[in-house]
Each structure stands twice: as structure tokens, then as C-alpha cells.
Amino acid sequence: MGTVDDAALHSLLTDVQQGILSPDEAAARLRRLPFADLGFARVDHHRALRQRAPEAVYGPGKTASQCAAVVSELRSFGSPVVLTRADDAQVAAAAAAEAGAIVTHHAPAWSTVVWDPAPGRPARVLLVTAGTADLPVAGECAAVLHALGFDPSLTADCGVAGVHRLLATVDELDGADAVVVVAGMEGALASVVGGITGAPVVAVPTSAGYGASLDGITASWVSTTGSARPAPWRGCSGEGGARVTTVAWFHCFAGIAGDMALSALVDAGADLDDVLSIVRRVPVQGWTVEVEPVLRNGLAATHVDVRCQETPIVRTYSHIRGLLAEARLPARVLDRSSAVFARLADAEGRLHRRSPAHVHFHEVGALDAIVDVVGVCAALEVLGVDTVTASAVATGTGMIRSAHGVLPNPPPAVVELLRGAPLHGVDVPVELTTPTGAAILAALSSGFGPIPDMTVTASGFGAGSRTLEHLPNVTQVVLGTEGAAAEAGGHPVVEVAANVDDVTGETLAHAVAALFDAGALDAWVTPVLMKKGRPGHVVSALADDGVVAQVVATLMAETGTLGVRGRRVERWVAQRSAATVDIGGLPVRVKVSPGRVKAEHDDAARAARLSGLPAREVARRAEDAWRAQGEPWSDDPA
Numbered sequence: 001m002g003t004v005d006d007a008a009l010h011s012l013l014t015d016v017q018q019g020i021l022s023p024d025e026a027a028a029r030l031r032r033l034p035f036a037d038l039g040f041a042r043v044d045h046h047r048a049l050r051q052r053a054p055e056a057v058y059g060p061g062k063t064a065s066q067c068a069a070v071v072s073e074l075r076s077f078g079s080p081v082v083l084t085r086a087d088d089a090q091v092a093a094a095a096a097a098e099a100g101a102i103v104t105h106h107a108p109a110w111s112t113v114v115w116d117p118a119p120g121r122p123a124r125v126l127l128v129t130a131g132t133a134d135l136p137v138a139g140e141c142a143a144v145l146h147a148l149g150f151d152p153s154l155t156a157d158c159g160v161a162g163v164h165r166l167l168a169t170v171d172e173l174d175g176a177d178a179v180v181v182v183a184g185m186e187g188a189l190a191s192v193v194g195g196i197t198g199a200p201v202v203a204v205p206t207s208a209g210y211g212a213s214l215d216g217i218t219a220s221w222v223s224t225t226g227s228a229r230p231a232p233w234r235g236c237s238g239e240g241g242a243r244v245t246t247v248a249w250f251h252c253f254a255g256i257a258g259d260m261a262l263s264a265l266v267d268a269g270a271d272l273d274d275v276l277s278i279v280r281r282v283p284v285q286g287w288t289v290e291v292e293p294v295l296r297n298g299l300a301a302t303h304v305d306v307r308c309q310e311t312p313i314v315r316t317y318s319h320i321r322g323l324l325a326e327a328r329l330p331a332r333v334l335d336r337s338s339a340v341f342a343r344l345a346d347a348e349g350r351l352h353r354r355s356p357a358h359v360h361f362h363e364v365g366a367l368d369a370i371v372d373v374v375g376v377c378a379a380l381e382v383l384g385v386d387t388v389t390a391s392a393v394a395t396g397t398g399m400i401r402s403a404h405g406v407l408p409n410p411p412p413a414v415v416e417l418l419r420g421a422p423l424h425g426v427d428v429p430v431e432l433t434t435p436t437g438a439a440i441l442a443a444l445s446s447g448f449g450p451i452p453d454m455t456v457t458a459s460g461f462g463a464g465s466r467t468l469e470h471l472p473n474v475t476q477v478v479l480g481t482e483g484a485a486a487e488a489g490g491h492p493v494v495e496v497a498a499n500v501d502d503v504t505g506e507t508l509a510h511a512v513a514a515l516f517d518a519g520a521l522d523a524w525v526t527p528v529l530m531k532k533g534r535p536g537h538v539v540s541a542l543a544d545d546g547v548v549a550q551v552v553a554t555l556m557a558e559t560g561t562l563g564v565r566g567r568r569v570e571r572w573v574a575q576r577s578a579a580t581v582d583i584g585g586l587p588v589r590v591k592v593s594p595g596r597v598k599a600e601h602d603d604a605a606r607a608a609r610l611s612g613l614p615a616r617e618v619a620r621r622a623e624d625a626w627r628a629q630g631e632p633w634s635d636d637p638a
Helices: 007-019 024-032 048-049 064-076 087-095 131-149 160-167 172-175 189-194 217-225 258-267 272-278 317-326 331-350 369-382 412-417 435-444 482-489 506-519 545-557 602-611 615-629
Strands: 036-037 042-044 055-057 080-085 103-107 110-115 125-129 152-154 178-183 201-205 246-251 287-296 299-308 387-390 392-397 400-401 405-406 424-427 444-449 455-461 474-481 490-498 522-527 537-545 565-571 575-585 584-593 598-601
Touching: 042 064, 055 064, 064 080, 064 087, 080 087, 080 131, 087 110, 103 131, 110 131, 110 287, 125 131, 125 317, 131 178, 131 522, 160 189, 160 387, 172 189, 172 405, 178 189, 246 258, 246 435, 258 272, 258 299, 258 435, 258 455, 258 474, 272 287, 272 369, 287 369, 299 369, 317 331, 331 369, 331 412, 331 435, 412 435, 424 506, 435 444, 444 575, 490 545, 506 522, 506 537, 506 545, 575 615, 584 615, 598 602, 598 615, 602 615
Parallel strands: 055 080, 125 152, 125 178, 178 201, 246 387, 299 455, 387 444, 392 424
Antiparallel strands: 036 042, 080 110, 103 110, 246 474, 287 299, 400 405, 455 474, 490 537, 490 565, 522 537, 575 584, 584 598
């Protein structure tokens, strides 16, 4: 029997009564409430509706009759189903209970069964396996892909001894829309494939090192079906080769609005169908989108027009947060969309002296604003954007009309949201920057300024609805990769330093050690002559952006200095690897780089104490021992 969550249903009806939800929106939510209690399991009938993917039923741990009962319950509501890792008894019981089963046998002990596979998709998916032992897992993966509507092709036996066979399929890899690598251990094959193809690469584990034999296939595919375009490579270990960072820089010389940001991303290459397929997961009805190419003061641009049915509903921040939570958005789209509305709620709460949870959104709670915000975040995901930055933001002058009456331009919400960001006024009596556009920048931009160092890959112009006389009413977005430029120019880091003249040598030594513990890449002390002829020291450290604050705090706490200065510098690091050699039965590590080998002093000192040899003799023997092995230098860490 289907059961309804009474509390959720009562809350839903109350929202309709109070005008918070429209009947259409309530109906959309109602379709997500039922589940069936089978005694041994609670079955959600509508997960496939929310996720747009077949429901997966995992065979191990269930009896044959339990598998049949779950499949029958799901099929009674028309849900597509995939039964994985099923034994012969489970397959027979489920197939007898529900007609139309498509059975794929993978190994002597288990099979995959599919009911109602998705319609065929044009995307080209290539399956690559390391060895013949991985073929059963590849077969299960192929069956799951068929359930999702794909028709994969297989390239087998490309493991460590067969990498040359992988190179023979370069054309197939280049032509693939996605590559699934079925292999074990530490993901070496997935890293190689990721270096050959520009398509998304999904690593499916088959042995220890990724964890737990054949498990994890469903989780791998959930991670890809949950996003419009996955990251360049994924593995269950979270490790991989070097990954280029994709940057989007918004040039706001004529301001920014939600529709202009979305239009710019579409103009730069974001596939609108992919974007809208994500936005439609949000349970709101009554909106459509029209796209048209336009000219604004001679500039070719795209205008995305979100058209909505008029409604008296005024949504609160809590309501919008609930809509986003129900939508089953890809992780980054959910995080980014939630951050935008959270910044809006915080700003509106401060302006109106209300709790952010109870802030009523007027313009920014309307359907078009919801579509704009989620659409921008979806477009960033479709384009694979990792980092967002922006220029100084232009604002208009004069007065504007809003749901709160006549307000100064720029609106108070825009000023509040962009507190700390560089703004400049343009003598145009138009709302150039809207609260929605400002919230997108406030929540997503990692910084403001000129275009960052990047290799440009695309750009686009998003047009507003008006045509201005002396200013192109567009927002520009420039897309590029940060990795290539950074590699040519060195790795950017921050150098911090403080002058001290009242610190003992013991304190200085401890401060340097503490800086390393705080995450500094390097730390050192330089003797100097300070004012009034006093001898002193400069304590310096290098740190990545993410740990600068804690390194500065440590420097101030350990030295007692009243001030720290900093500057941005570049750092070039030679490639290196590590090895261990045996010296008289004692292990000594060595660092190896092109043309040089150097023993680790701590290991050499420890071996010296135990052997009675001088430390420098131990170091010499360790370096000679590595050279005698005749091993080529490798840039892979040990």
C-alpha cells in the first residue's frame, strides 16, 4: 500500500492556503511524497522522476522474493529499473514477477537485469578495460549504460602491458563524448586516458586501492548522471593527473543582471538544452524560455528571455531553499544556487531588519529570477567552470521603481551585496546592475579586477532587454584555462615577512618550525640592520592562497610582531621523486631530480648514529647506492 507523509502533506496544503505555493507547484511537490512500505524496505516510487535515471536495486543481501517484490512495486508505477549483482534465483524470481526483463549475464555468479531502458541517446561512450579479469565488471557497466540509453563500444586489454594497444585507439578516444575506464589499483589507466582525450573520464574500480572489489559502479554512474558535464576525470580515490582550472571572467562594463549573465554563458557556448534540463528539475511551473541573437550598439550578443505566468505568490528564502533541496540538482549547481539566494537573503535581512529565513523575495523570488540564478549555475556546470571572477561593476544613476516603491539607483540591495567590491557609476538613468546580478557576483566570484592570467578558449556577450544610446547594454564573459598560463609563468604564491629586533634565537627557530606546521611552503630568517643601528631579523614564509591567513596568524603569534607585509610572487619547482636505499641494513631516503640525487639529512643522521659512520659518509654512500642501481629518473612520487 502506498503511504503519504502526513506532516509533509499538511505543510503542503498550508502553503497553498497561504498563497506561498500555487496549485501547479503543489501538484508538482505532491508527486514526490508517496512511498510504499513493504515491511522489509520502504520503496520510493518517484525517485526515477526526480533523478531522470532508472532506479537501481542491489541484489546482494536480499532474498529472491524480496528482489521480486521491490521490482514489482517500482514497476507498478512505471519506473524503469536496473537490478544489479543478482544471482540466478533473484533473476528468475524478478523476471517471473515482471515481464520485459532484459538479462545480461556477466560471471558464473551474477547478472544485471533491466526493465524499460531509456530511449537511445546519440552520445558516444567508450568502455576501456585494463585486463581480461576486468571484463565481468565492464559487462555490468555496459548493461547500466544501456539502461541509461547509451550504446557503448569496448576496447579491452589495455593494462600496464598493453598501453600500446590503447594508443592504437586514439581516434576512438578523440571521438568519444565520454570514456569509462574499468580497471583496478591506483587509477593509472584512467590517468593515461585522461591525458589522451578531452572527453570526461569516469574511473570504475575493480580491486583494492579503489576499495571493495566490484562495488561502487552505481555510485560512479550516479556521479555522472547528476551533472550535465562531469569534471575532466573522476576516480573513487579522488586522485588523478594534473587538472586544468577553467575560469569565467565577467566583464561588467555595463553592469550585470541575471538574464544577462545567463545569456552571456549561452553565447559563450553553454548548450541551452543541457542548461534547461537541469533548471527543469526545480519544482516550479509556468515558465518558458526564448533565445534570440541581437545587436547592441553594433555588438553581436544573445538575449535569453525567461517568460513567466503572472502569479501573486511571494516566496520566502526558506521556500526557495526547499525548492532547491527538492530539485536533485548536481552538487555544484545546488551549492552555487544556494549560495546566491543565501547572499540575497542576508542582504535583504540587513536592509529590512528581518531574519534571513523570513525574508520575502519580491523581484528576486519571481519565477524568472529563479530560472536565471539556477540557469547561470547550470551553465557554469555545463561549461565546466571551476572559478568565477569579475571586473569592476558599473552601476547607473537616478531613481528606479521596485516592489518596495521608488528607490535610489544603484538599489540598496546591490550596494549591500557588493560591499567590498569595486563599483563605478555611469551617467545612465537605468538600473545597470540588478540585485540578482549582484548576488551572482557576490556569491560566486572569487575576486574582482582585470582579466586574470589565462589561455582564452571562448567568450560571449549577454544582452539586456533595453538598448542604450551611448553604452552597449551587454555583459561579457571570457572563458579560459588557468593551468597553461600558470605553468608558463610559475606557480603563484604569497610571500609574507615581518621585521623583528627583540626575539631570541630559540624563538626564531621555533617560529620557523611553527610556520611549516601552519602550511608554509618555505620559511627562513635573514639577519638585517634595522633603525637606530639595531641588529634584527626578517622572518619570511611562502604560502599558497588557501593558507595565507593561518601562516600570517602564526607569524604574528610566534614572533610578537605588530605587522606583517606580503606580496604576490611566482615559484618554480623542479620535478622530483623519492626512493629508499639500504646502507648497512639501514633505510635512507633520497630525493632524485634530473641530474641530481640528494640524501635526506634526517635519515642520514639517524643511520650515522646507529652505524658509527659520519653523517656525510652515510649520505655519500646512499647517493652512490642509488646511482649504482642504474634506475632512470622518474617524475612519479614514490
